[in-house]
Amino acid sequence: MDQSAIKVRDLSVSYGSTPVLVAVHLTVPVGAGVCVTGENGIGKSTLLRCVASLQRADAGEIRVFGRPPGSTPEFWRAVVTTVEPPTWYPGLTAREHAELVCRAHGLDPAAAGLDETLERFGIAGHADAIPPSLSSGQKQRLTLALSLLRPSRLLILDEPEQRLDPEGRAMVAGLLRDYLAAGGTVLMASHDDAFAAAAGTGMVSMADLHAVAAP
Amino acid sequence: MTAPVAVAGIRRWVRRTQSAHRDGRETLGNVYFAALFVLIVGGMVHKQIAAVVWPGTPNASLLAGGSLVLIITGGLYLTLRRLGPLALSRPAASWLLTAPVSRRRLLLPSLWVALLGAAVAGAVGGLAVLGHVAARPVPGADALLPLVGALLGGALLLVALGAQADRWWSAWSDNAAYLLIAVGLAGLVVDSAVGAPRADQGWPAEPVVTTLAGALAVVVIVLLLLAVRRLAATPNERIMEAAKTSGTLFDSAYGMEPSFVTEMVERRYWARRKLRSRRLWRRVPVLVAQDLLLLRRRPRRLLWVAAATTLPAALLADAPGWLLGLAVLIGGLMAGGVTAGTIRTDAGNPMLLRLLGLSSRTAISQRLWVPGVLCGLWYAATLGLLQGLGDLPAGPWWALGLALGPVGAAATMRKSRVGFVDNGLTPVDTPMGSLSTGPLINAVAGLDVLLLGLPTIVQLAQGGPLSWTGVVVQAAVAVIGARAYLSATTEPDRVELSGKR
Numbered sequence: 098m099d100q101s102a103i104k105v106r107d108l109s110v111s112y113g114s115t116p117v118l119v120a121v122h123l124t125v126p127v128g129a130g131v132c133v134t135g136e137n138g139i140g141k142s143t144l145l146r147c148v149a150s151l152q153r154a155d156a157g158e159i160r161v162f163g164r165p166p167g168s169t170p171e172f173w174r175a176v177v178t179t180v181e182p183p184t185w186y187p188g189l190t191a192r193e194h195a196e197l198v199c200r201a202h203g204l205d206p207a208a209a210g211l212d213e214t215l216e217r218f219g220i221a222g223h224a225d226a227i228p229p230s231l232s233s234g235q236k237q238r239l240t241l242a243l244s245l246l247r248p249s250r251l252l253i254l255d256e257p258e259q260r261l262d263p264e265g266r267a268m269v270a271g272l273l274r275d276y277l278a279a280g281g282t283v284l285m286a287s288h289d290d291a292f293a294a295a296a297g298t299g300m301v302s303m304a305d306l307h308a309v310a311a312p
Numbered sequence: 313m314t315a316p317v318a319v320a321g322i323r324r325w326v327r328r329t330q331s332a333h334r335d336g337r338e339t340l341g342n343v344y345f346a347a348l349f350v351l352i353v354g355g356m357v358h359k360q361i362a363a364v365v366w367p368g369t370p371n372a373s374l375l376a377g378g379s380l381v382l383i384i385t386g387g388l389y390l391t392l393r394r395l396g397p398l399a400l401s402r403p404a405a406s407w408l409l410t411a412p413v414s415r416r417r418l419l420l421p422s423l424w425v426a427l428l429g430a431a432v433a434g435a436v437g438g439l440a441v442l443g444h445v446a447a448r449p450v451p452g453a454d455a456l457l458p459l460v461g462a463l464l465g466g467a468l469l470l471v472a473l474g475a476q477a478d479r480w481w482s483a484w485s486d487n488a489a490y491l492l493i494a495v496g497l498a499g500l501v502v503d504s505a506v507g508a509p510r511a512d513q514g515w516p517a518e519p520v521v522t523t524l525a526g527a528l529a530v531v532v533i534v535l536l537l538l539a540v541r542r543l544a545a546t547p548n549e550r551i552m553e554a555a556k557t558s559g560t561l562f563d564s565a566y567g568m569e570p571s572f573v574t575e576m577v578e579r580r581y582w583a584r585r586k587l588r589s590r591r592l593w594r595r596v597p598v599l600v601a602q603d604l605l606l607l608r609r610r611p612r613r614l615l616w617v618a619a620a621t622t623l624p625a626a627l628l629a630d631a632p633g634w635l636l637g638l639a640v641l642i643g644g645l646m647a648g649g650v651t652a653g654t655i656r657t658d659a660g661n662p663m664l665l666r667l668l669g670l671s672s673r674t675a676i677s678q679r680l681w682v683p684g685v686l687c688g689l690w691y692a693a694t695l696g697l698l699q700g701l702g703d704l705p706a707g708p709w710w711a712l713g714l715a716l717g718p719v720g721a722a723a724t725m726r727k728s729r730v731g732f733v734d735n736g737l738t739p740v741d742t743p744m745g746s747l748s749t750g751p752l753i754n755a756v757a758g759l760d761v762l763l764l765g766l767p768t769i770v771q772l773a774q775g776g777p778l779s780w781t782g783v784v785v786q787a788a789v790a791v792i793g794a795r796a797y798l799s800a801t802t803e804p805d806r807v808e809l810s811g812k813r
Binding site: 206247 | 578579582583585586587588589590591592594598599601602605606609610653654657660661663664666667668669670671674804805806807808
């Protein structure tokens, strides 16, 4: 049985005449964490967007848990991504956004540890604020809190350490490590090697993904 | 420290530099098209505008005229407050507001423009009241009402200018303006119910008009002197906010994209509110609970929606049945729109829907409930009121209103999900010139679904008594239509509301 959470074969994407991804190969086993590194513009976010089905590839094949990534509710109940920032609901506080996510997944907010999660992410003091009024770092914390609050099997995160202070980075890295320990899979892009190491993800250079041949 | 510089010189330099980069023919072309547009539109609708402002014979009572004055006053004041009223262009707000220039000289041109705009709006309002109420012919000095309107417009602008600098005063004066509109609406309803007497020959009385004009002129002069003196003290953030408003309005008009304005209004409304987190109601589906929470947070909007049930009775009681029916159906979209911000969010960016993991069918079927109930109640109250005032024949009109709930809900969904205007669509050539189809499609989105209310329009057009069979027919069409809308535009195996991806 295939134990891969993500399997990417010969993935190619171009923006106009500029190729960004050329025959990229990547395999992430279930329960593993992979952090893709590389300089700006090398295609990390594009790869993540393709895996999350948010961008169509020019060529190649992608499988997430053995199936093509799609826009079905089943896919989005298994996969959480922060590749695109959310547009917040009007008139709903940060805490109510979190409760909405819990309730949509059939979770009791108290049992899911909603208040503890907000506390851990340092946004309990802003629970009554509407998200657009939060700072960019606080918005990033709220997005990550919502992502980790709900059940999922795969996290696709684009530079989750961005806009976080050192304490926030350490806390998020610890939570990602816990997520992996609980059997979840993580695919992320980052420029922070120390953060990736603390999160327990293996590092792979985007340049190497272009060169790896299919087995 | 940098020495202050003359703002007029800087503005001249900016204009000169901008025109140096511009192609002369391009500027001429823009002026030509703008002039042509005004001429064509003016040629098409000048008769209608004249009929609205100055009908052939007076058609409103004194009470209706007084009510109109209150509504125009309140409406003009709130419009001025929403626009600033003191605004700069976005580039000027970014670069000149922070430059070492005299703030008074920087802001004075904006004050004159705003004053002129308010005076013109007030004059048109005064002319319209005079045209609808005064018996013909209107003698000389009595016809000074437009001048009174212009002075009132100027006074309102100067009061709004004071409110721009003071938060307490702005909240208080806004509430007073809302109250004026509410009293005016109530006056129109009473007028429709009792048929108030028309104005006698010689209204408005010359001494009243001249006294009013004189008093207002003194008020305007005093307020203007105070305003010019305190102009420099207008807080920066208020001017920046007004600059963003005018910029958004320009973007919206230029791109024919009304959603820019809707989004700005909604964002500002919630930014000003102080909320306390509440638990979502557990006994209903999660998105219904969210909509109910949103509803609870908009009591004033609900109040206005409730007040708007009187509008068809106040304005269209004597209109043809089909027009009344159409207006009532469109009016229901106001009620449905109270919670439509959630749908607009999901339609614009499905990231939160993906996080919730709900299918588009589940999401829309849950989102239909609150607008459905609101629309049903609004239609029921409106038709019930029309019947109560004797404008409709016998029959269970309230029940017909409730039966229209699903129609209003589906139309609200369609309108909220339409997204940005597609300016890439092929324009249609008409004898008057080419017509962009993108804005047209967006404008009619939602109204097309209201065709499901056709049985009601037919019923109103025929003017006969309403039977329960008529109610059942409308209810069946509404429910079947709403279900068809749900099936056609959503999928149980797709999260995104738009099927394009």
